[in-house]
Amino acid sequence: MSDLPGVVITGVSGRMGQMLVREVLASEKLRLVGAIERTGHDWVGKDLGAMMGGADMGVTVSDDAASAFEGANAVIDFTAPAATIAFAKAAAAAKAVHVIGTTGFSEDELAELSKAAQGGVQIRAGNMSLGVNLLTQLTKKVAAALDEDWDIEVIEAHHNRKVDAPSGTALMLGEAAAEGRGVKLADVSDRGRDGITGARKKGDIGFTAIRGGDIVGEHDVLFAAAGERIVLRHLATDRGIFARGALKAALWGQNREPGEYDMLDVLGL
Ligand SMILES: NC(=O)c1ccc[n+]([C@@H]2O[C@H](COP(=O)([O-])OP(=O)(O)OC[C@H]3O[C@@H](n4cnc5c(N)ncnc54)[C@H](O)[C@@H]3O)[C@@H](O)[C@H]2O)c1
Ligand SMILES: O=C(O)C1=N[C@H](C(=O)O)CCC1
Numbered sequence: 268m269s270d271l272p273g274v275v276i277t278g279v280s281g282r283m284g285q286m287l288v289r290e291v292l293a294s295e296k297l298r299l300v301g302a303i304e305r306t307g308h309d310w311v312g313k314d315l316g317a318m319m320g321g322a323d324m325g326v327t328v329s330d331d332a333a334s335a336f337e338g339a340n341a342v343i344d345f346t347a348p349a350a351t352i353a354f355a356k357a358a359a360a361a362k363a364v365h366v367i368g369t370t371g372f373s374e375d376e377l378a379e380l381s382k383a384a385q386g387g388v389q390i391r392a393g394n395m396s397l398g399v400n401l402l403t404q405l406t407k408k409v410a411a412a413l414d415e416d417w418d419i420e421v422i423e424a425h426h427n428r429k430v431d432a433p434s435g436t437a438l439m440l441g442e443a444a445a446e447g448r449g450v451k452l453a454d455v456s457d458r459g460r461d462g463i464t465g466a467r468k469k470g471d472i473g474f475t476a477i478r479g480g481d482i483v484g485e486h487d488v489l490f491a492a493a494g495e496r497i498v499l500r501h502l503a504t505d506r507g508i509f510a511r512g513a514l515k516a517a518l519w520g521q522n523r524e525p526g527e528y529d530m531l532d533v534l535g536l
Contacts (some may be wrong), residue, residue, distance in 0.1 A: 272340035273300035274517055275363070277354055279328060280310050282428075283345035283368060283506060285319060290510040291343075292324075296518055301335035302328045305350065336361035341517035345509075347430075348372045352379045359387030364520030366513050367391035370435030384527040388520045392530040393435020395512030399486065400530045402501050403443040406488050409497065410447030415470045417492045419444045424477035424485040432476035433458065436501075440488050441472050 274291050278284040279302040291299045302315045308330070309318075316324030329335050332354055336342055342358045344351055345368035358365035365383075370393045372380070380389065394400065410419060421444070423437040433441070438452075445452035450470070457471040467473070484503040489496060503509075512530060519533045530536075 269298070271296060271298045272518065272521055273298055273338070274341045274343055274514075275301035275303060275332075275335050275339045277303040277332070277342060277344040277350065278305075278346035279315060280304055280308060280318065281345065283509060286506045286510045287343050287345065287513060288315065288319065290507065290514055294514055297341070297514060299324070299326055300339050302326050303332050303335055303354075304328050304330060306330040332357045333360070336363050339363045340521060341366060343368070343513050343517055345369055345513070348376050352376060352383070355380050355383035355387075355389060358389075359383050359385075359525075362387065364388045364390065364517055364523070366516045366520065368395055368509060368513055370438075371431030381527060385525060387525050388523045388528070389526070390516040390520050390528045390530070390533060392512075392516075393439045394484075394509065395516065395530055396501075396503060396508040397512065397534060398501050398503075398508070399436055399439070400512075400534055400536055402486070402488070402499055403439050403531070404536055405499055406440050406443040407447040409488075409490060409499065410444040411449075412447075413490055413492075415448075417490045417497075418467060418469075418471070418473070419448075420473040420475065420487075420489040420491065422475045422477070422487040422489060424479070424482045426481050426483070427478050429478060432478075433474040434476065434484070434486070436484065436486050437474055437476070440486060441474065444472055444488065 276287045310328040311330045314323045315326040341364040343366045351369040421437045423434045457473045488499040516533045
């Protein structure tokens with residue numbers, strides 16, 4: 268039992284944090300060795316089990332990431348961009364695989380993550396589910412087969428607590444469509460239409476974000492031409508799919524060379 272790779276989960280009180288705790292406890296391949304929350308959070312200093320409404324687990328929630336990561340084999344991190352950058356440096360220093368589910372990074376923040384990955388194994392994906400990662404490959408293929416007479420739109424829907432848009436998944440799908448077309452997403456991305464926008468520019472890839480209720484995550488890639496449409500769709504109904512993908516990544520990353528990896532590497536897609 269104690270030979271199993273030890274995992275620290277950051278943001279343990281969050282929607283994904285609690286789901287990850289449950290999945291690690293149910294896993295026969297990983298064990299939970301630490302739990303991190305932000306300084307000042309109610310859960311810090313308390314037993315994780317009690318905070319999750321059950322019996323004590325013997326894992327105290329901490330706000331000291333550097334100490335918690337020491338001796339751990341992996342850190343699974345679904346928090347917020349600034350927190351993830353700090354965790355990336357601490358995980359690399361501790362030689363722990365850093366699995367990053369956090370979304371909403373700026374270009375500068377992504378550059379900071381790349382720097383940290385020079386010293387450690389980092390696996391990052393805006394969506395850790397098998398279905399979405401497979402959908403990126405299908406999107407790339409369809410985009411490569413169709414010309415610019417087919418307008419590409421990525422439409423996503425999430426719960427009303429989500430803070431970033433477009434979603435990390437929408438950006439993955441947009442990147443895949445752009446790659447299939449042989450263009451750079453930054454050159455063709457069309458976000459946040461409002462007012463007199465003018466007609467749609469041929470070749471653009473558009474993004475629309477819906478926020479409401481408790482939607483776990485829904486993504487359509489729409490290919491629209493004169494007289495016909497193709498829609499590629501992924502519907503998530505259970506956050507367990509993201510958590511189980513993250514656990515798979517934590518195991519896959521053991522004994523890899525330092526560097527940046529994604530779920531296509533983990534899943535062999
Ligand atoms: N890649 C994927 O498959 C995937 C799936 C779901 C969510 N996400 C992303 O994961 C992130 C979290 O989503 P969520 O719905 O769980 O959000 P959430 O708000 O429920 O949870 C985030 C948690 O992180 C904690 N946190 C913030 N800053 C911290 C810090 N400095 N130190 C420690 N903890 C800190 C918060 O206190 C909170 O508990 C978002 O970026 C979301 O888009 C990714
Ligand atoms: O709930 C969220 O937040 C999600 N974030 C990821 C994204 O931004 O695509 C994955 C789906 C759920």
